[in-house]
Amino acid sequence: MMSGRKRSSAPLSGSADGEFALAVLDWYDRHARSLPWRQRDGAPDPYRVWLSEIMLQQTTVAAVTRYFARFTDLWPTVHDLAAAEPTAIMREWAGLGYYARARNLHKCAQIIASEHGGVFPDEVADLIRLPGVGEYTAAAIAAIAFNKPETAVDGNVERIMARFHSIDTPLPAAKKELRALAAHYIPGQRCDRAGDYTQALMDIGATICTPKLPKCEICPLGQHCMARNSGTDPATLPRREKKSPRPxxxxxxxxxxxxxxxxxxxxxxxxxxxxxxxxxxxxxxxxxxxxxxxxxxxxxxxxxxxxxxxxxxxxxxxxxxxxxxxxxxxxxxxxxxxxxxxxxxxxxxxxxxxxxxxxxxxxxxx
Ligand code: SF4
The missing domain is CATH 3.90.79.10 (Nucleoside Triphosphate Pyrophosphohydrolase)
Known part of the structure; x- marks a missing residue:
């Protein structure tokens, strides 16, 4: 074990660098969460990936599961969703919050159905032009649905990177640095599993490297994790600038x-x-x-x-x-x-x- 490493925002180098993706993927093969929108056999359905990613924006997996099942029952394809009545979509979305998502969902489905023949684009540059699809969602769809080596950095990935490198800089100032680190570890040319890798990091962030009680003892990244091995309490990372109270x-x-x-x-x-x-x-x-x-x-x-x-x-x-x-x-x-x-x-x-x-x-x- 490489314990006692110094803090560094430089990515690991040499074999340890490659080990990161391998450790993550090996863990995923054994412990991936079973989620209704996740397909382990065969090619993922971009419609289901897109729908789940929109629903998961600022919303938990537990809250989304029921809505995802209902939407895919009612509207199994993007053409079905595009043809739906807006009021029916809003009614089914009720309770999931952030309602602009539902309006954009419908607009996006209509664009995909009418301008793209029902086929989602596979490049981030095209995905990001769709209503309701931001930088993170575009990267997540490209990686998960099309296996593109894109960097989808959400709160889970920021937390893992901040801890793995024991980054003291508080968020949001640390965002750029954490993003660069996350990009560095993407398997890319080294293997053909960018989608699995992206989902694996989401799972590790959601189940192992959790915000309050990280389970370092069973973490696949524990061997080289700088927060864990330098004595820093991982739960204190990432640091955050104090927010002013909400009006x-x-x-x-x-x-x-x-x-x-x-x-x-x-x-x-x-x-x-x-x-x-x-x-x-x-x-x-x-x-x-x-x-x-x-x-x-x-x-x-x-x-x-x-x-x-x-x-x-x-x-x-x-x-x-x-x-x-x-x-x-x-x-x-x-x-x-x-x-x-x-x-x-x-x-x-x-x-x-x-x-x-x-x-x-x-x-x-x-
Ligand atoms: S060892 Fe602990 S702090 Fe480090 S990545 Fe794993 S769970 Fe997070």
Missing amino acids: RRVGYVYWVTDKAGRVLIHTRPETGLLGGMRALPTSAWESIAPDHPPWIQAALLVGTRVEVRHIFTHFELHLSGLAAPSDSISIPDLPDKSFQWVARDHILAEGLPSLFRKAAMQFLGS
Whole structure:
């Protein structure tokens, strides 16, 4: 064992360098996770690889599994997805979060179906032009679906590289360095398993070199890992610059009911947060309590115990629930036809994003 190596951001050289990919692939052959979008025999289906990679953006494997099964049941090919109704896609996506992904998913499927004959491009430069496909996703699709030696650097890979080389520079400043290290170890010409290698690193990051309790004793990279062998606590890496706390926004969520027991919902505008999703009506979301929208008569609103908190990427939202009988709204003045009455018993089947699902459940129980 090469214990006691000095910290270095230079890649390993000589035989140890080649050992990295071999150790990773050998581990993968024995311990690869069985995932519904992963194909161990035969060529991978680029549609399933793309779909899984879009769903996995900022989302866990556990959360994605059920959605992936549902989408591939409903829309087994990219042509099926391209032909789907946007509202059906949004409804099925409900609860998975980051809803711009669902809109881009549909746009991308339509482009692949109409402009590429249903065949995904295999080069990063072409993949990255597709809606919803960024640098990481393009590299992951090229590597996994087409076995291209591309560097797909996500949080797992950054963590492994930061620990393997005991890099002290905090993220995000360390990104470039970690990326260069990750690129160095790609098997490339040395073997024909770039896709397996990419997935192997994802698996090692998810199951062995985990953020809080890395299992160094069973890690295939332990022999040359500088954090492990230099006495640095691997769990402290990668270091991160302190983030300023998320700003807080507040607003109201309305439970408007009519005498027939129906509840008012609306479809949010296409652009903006939760765009195109079915939702309970809300006020604007502001840093201080906002005004009620003009179509609601504030005097008739009734305070409730409903309180919902939701974390978005750039802010934290707190919504307070207000109940409103239907005579507290001026129906002719409803902002547009995106507002709709639904039976109270059906509200949870409307494909509400989790923020509104949480609110609806509280209203129903209150
Ligand atoms: S030895 Fe430990 S810290 Fe190093 S890569 Fe493996 S799990 Fe991560």
